[in-house]
Amino acid sequence: MACQCAVGAREPLLRVTRGRPFGAAAGYKDALPVALSVYKKGQGGAARGSAGVVMVLLAGWASRQMWYTTADWSRPAQIIATALVASLFGALPLYLILCHPHVSELLIETQQEMRKVAWSSRAEVLGSTFVVLVTVVMLSMFIFVTDGILLWLAGVFGIY
Numbered sequence: 589m590a591c592q593c594a595v596g597a598r599e600p601l602l603r604v605t606r607g608r609p610f611g612a613a614a615g616y617k618d619a620l621p622v623a624l625s626v627y628k629k630g631q632g633g634a635a636r637g638s639a640g641v642v643m644v645l646l647a648g649w650a651s652r653q654m655w656y657t658t659a660d661w662s663r664p665a666q667i668i669a670t671a672l673v674a675s676l677f678g679a680l681p682l683y684l685i686l687c688h689p690h691v692s693e694l695l696i697e698t699q700q701e702m703r704k705v706a707w708s709s710r711a712e713v714l715g716s717t718f719v720v721l722v723t724v725v726m727l728s729m730f731i732f733v734t735d736g737i738l739l740w741l742a743g744v745f746g747i748y
Contacts (some may be wrong), residue, residue, distance in 0.1 A: 626686050632696035639685050639695060647678035 654673040658666045684691045708716075742748035 627689050627692040628696060632692065632699045635695040635699040635702075636685050636692070640682060643681035643685065644678065646681070647674055650674070650677040 651670050651674040654670045655666065658669050661669070685695065686692065739748060
């Protein structure tokens with residue numbers, strides 16, 4: 589009895605049979621188990637890459653934090669704890685980004701939707717930025733003057 593497992597693929601990536609070799613030993617090109625194969629390879633590269641960079645940075649930060657948090661532990665225990673944190677925060681997110689269908693599908697769809705966005709022109713962005721900066725300056729001046737008047741009134745009435 590053969591079990592053919594493949595998620596979203598036409599050809600099975602892994603064939604498990606009783607008493608016969610499977611995967612690379614049987615001559616199949618893609619010998620990775622379905623759980624470790626890249627879901628929809630070639631799609632969502634920019635979104636997956638960006639998410640991967642963020643996850644690697646998070647894993648580095650978590651490893652650094654673990655290293656300094658366990659500074660009073662023995663050196664082997666400190667190394668093991670840090671390696672566990674690095675593998676947890678490094679391997680699991682990378683697995684999710686590359687192989688998990690739901691997460692991969694989200695990243696692929698996100699990249700496709702970002703291509704449809706109508707981005708503002710440089711002139712519109714500069715104009716909007718100028719309006720925001722002027723509004724912030726005016727509001728800051730108003731709050732500064734109002735605060736000064738209220739402090740002066742509080743001093744006149746002996747409240748402050």
